[in-house]
Amino acid sequence: MSKICQITGKKAQIGNNVSHSKHRTKRTFDVNLFKKKFFYVEENCWISLKISAAGLRLINKVGLDAALKQAVAKGYCDWSDIKVIGD
Numbered sequence: 001m002s003k004i005c006q007i008t009g010k011k012a013q014i015g016n017n018v019s020h021s022k023h024r025t026k027r028t029f030d031v032n033l034f035k036k037k038f039f040y041v042e043e044n045c046w047i048s049l050k051i052s053a054a055g056l057r058l059i060n061k062v063g064l065d066a067a068l069k070q071a072v073a074k075g076y077c078d079w080s081d082i083k084v085i086g087d
Contacts, residue, residue: 003033007055007067009076037085038064046085 004011010031016024032053040047042065051059059067071077 003031005031005033005052005055006049006077006081007051007058007071009074010052010054040064048083048085
């Protein structure tokens with residue numbers, strides 16, 4: 001899977017490096033992504049997500065279940081993309 005947050009849908013953007021002489025070369029602005037494990041109480045299991053810092057703040061604000069339902073509704077991830085860790 002590429003560098004996309006599974007909760008917010010944020011992905012890398014393309015821009016320019018601008019030198020002192022104003023010479024421009026292409027570069028990417030990557031998302032602050034990391035893998036994080038969460039305990040999903042509704043399913044009584046651990047899940048692993050590729051999540052950005054903004055996605056983590058959203059989970060802390062509205063809760064894991066509501067954030068996952070929003071992400072699936074907006075098409076950022078699918079229930080099959082969410083990795084269940086161990087049983």
